[in-house]
Amino acid sequence: MVFLTAVARNSRYIHSKTLENFSKAFVPCEPAQPLMCKPDSPASKEMLCELNKVQYAGAVQFFTDLDKSMGNYIVDADGNTILDCYTQIASMPLGYNYPSLFNVFKDESKMKILLNRVALGVYPPVNWHNYINNVLMSVAPKGLKNVQTQMCGTCANEQAFKNIFIWHANQSRSGSKGFTEEELKTSMLNKPPGCPQVAILSFEGGFHGRTTGSLSATRTKPIHKLDFPLLSHWPAAKFPQYKYPLDEHKCENLAEDKKCLAQVEDIIEKQRKNGCPVAGVIIEPIQSEGGDNEASPEFFKELQKICKKNKIAFLIDEVQTGCGATGKMWCHEWFDLPLPPDIVCFSKKMQFGGYYHTEEMRPDQPYRVFNTWMGDPARLFILEEVINVIQTERLLDSVEVVGCYTKCGLSELCKEFPNIINSARGRGLLLAVNAKDTKTRDTILSKLKSKGVLVGGCGSLSVRLRPALIFQKNHADIFLDKFRETLCEMRC
Ligand SMILES: Cc1ncc(COP(=O)(O)O)c(C=O)c1O
Incomplete structure (x- = not known):
């Protein structure tokens, strides 16, 4: 509620009623919240061990289960369900398994372009x-x-x-x-x-x-x-x-x-x-x-x-x-x-x-x-549908409204925890805050991950958000709650 009030105060576009419209479930069966059932990730560790035998894989964090990942949630090889605010290094416009993308290659001529590069x-x-x-x-x-x-x-x-x-x-x-x-x-x-x-x-x-x-x-x-x-x-x-x-x-x-x-x-x-x-x-x-x-x-x-x-x-x-x-x-x-x-x-x-x-x-x-x-010509057909969804679902409006809401939430957190984070900034859903030093930033990233929220680091101090364009108010609320929980723990 604190965040809602802040948004209403700070944005010329939004009032709280409008915001409630931005909680659409774009991908059926998207999980309702994060769940870290096996935080030690034994299955991912085993796969990493095998991969490392043939390829240097020092940057691998975990393996992705693409059958189970849905919408804004990435599910890892161990079944951990994580709210993905980083989306494959900022590269997924519609999150995981967006339904209409499954139709793209049903068109045989497009399928042929996929098969015959x-x-x-x-x-x-x-x-x-x-x-x-x-x-x-x-x-x-x-x-x-x-x-x-x-x-x-x-x-x-x-x-x-x-x-x-x-x-x-x-x-x-x-x-x-x-x-x-x-x-x-x-x-x-x-x-x-x-x-x-x-x-x-x-x-x-x-x-x-x-x-x-x-x-x-x-x-x-x-x-x-x-x-x-x-x-x-x-x-x-x-x-x-x-x-x-x-x-x-x-x-x-x-x-x-x-x-x-x-x-x-x-x-x-x-x-x-x-x-x-x-x-x-x-x-x-x-x-x-x-x-x-x-x-x-x-x-x-x-x-x-x-x-x-x-x-x-x-x-x-x-x-x-x-x-x-x-x-x-x-x-x-x-x-x-x-x-x-x-x-x-x-x-x-x-x-x-x-x-x-x-x-x-x-x-x-x-x-x-x-x-x-x-x-890759086949990628153009995926982009064609991505643009179609952006337009028909008015995702740019959604990004602006939900982004503004999330940024206000981050600003409130900066005010509440000024000794830990500062400088909430960004446009749309491309948002960030700074931590007081690099060690604190890294602790924030790993604590959030252990609570089932994936965000990225950038520069030496920043925590960055790069969610999909279908990131909604309910996802922002989960992110902001988990972030607040993290900051409370770090204050103690
Ligand atoms: C602004 C910018 N330019 C270029 C690149 C390089 O892109 P790629 O990793 O697809 O080669 C990146 C990657 O993160 C980027 O952020």
Whole structure:
């Protein structure tokens, strides 16, 4: 009840009556609550032991029983029923076993595309353009009329960088046709001018993937980067670090925006002088792996302006924030940018990777942005149904309302337990709080897990929520109750 009152006070959209409408059971037979029947997880441990004999499996937490997992609940190999607020690292839009997804491959032509995997860039199935138009383009960010499909978030970013470099090189070729002899020769030596010194600017705390380019732009944890020969001439700027609550720290946060933007301009200038110009800027609308760090719409608008002024491509990485997680299809819609970004990358909830881009960013020759599969066509059919459900069930509204409710609940907990947690933040259901230190954060994660609630950690202090879009008020109540229980135990 405390939370309901807080929501009513804080949101212009919601009053408690409306909230009661957001307790729909989308998946029949979804469990009513978590149940940890075998917290020691002997079956998962045994499977892990076997898997580890043939594959390093150090990150495996438990094995998932996909027969029993339903809706917002994941059931492990031991029958533990866990409220999943992390959903396979933020990648399940409709939770587990959403009923209408079972119909997707009943259509024989779709089944054939699943069984006969084609090389999409060379031999796409008949009428593939219709699927791209009807599915992917139906949710394209405003102003972006082209799309490139890829396998995952990492290769979406990696290939998008190549797109940017082609665009950048063509700008300076200005009018001359084709490559020079020297460019052709030096490209085979990985040397300029064929392979020029150009850079992508990223932000401290950003995560963009794990191949050479995307990992060079990634700035989260040393363990992701150690021992790899990465691109040392690619710069990083500071991402704003805000004080919370936001409305009590407007001046400091504005000053923080200005400081970070000044640094971006400074870096661009230095890189130009040093003969390694910045061709593109990559940024997450909310830094996820790096600690759920937000930046203001004004920050993004100014950053875009700087990019335009310097003829630098502006790439928004929506791999984790896209597909409705924040209550809009794309998180950057919250920023009200005057122009579309040049590129928007996606993956995770979208089911496969890829990027939308402007007409200007189209590559100029075949095989320059390419690989064998160019994504998994069967995943597009799942996405087709996911989009259908998002629209018919008005899930974006649900995410916004339930997200607002949950965030208010988190803010109340921050007020009640200020010595343990702080800084409730986020948009829609992409929410987080900080713990006072890393050890406390890790204790929160493991205590919640032992109570049957799965959440994620990010950055060094944050507890993050990444539930499915079908996360409802009743799920939020369970999460908030278990979180409160955890914090009470930690206070004692
Ligand atoms: C913002 C962002 N970009 C890129 C990636 C990489 O995506 P993938 O793991 O699908 O390669 C991630 C993964 O967490 C991400 O959060």
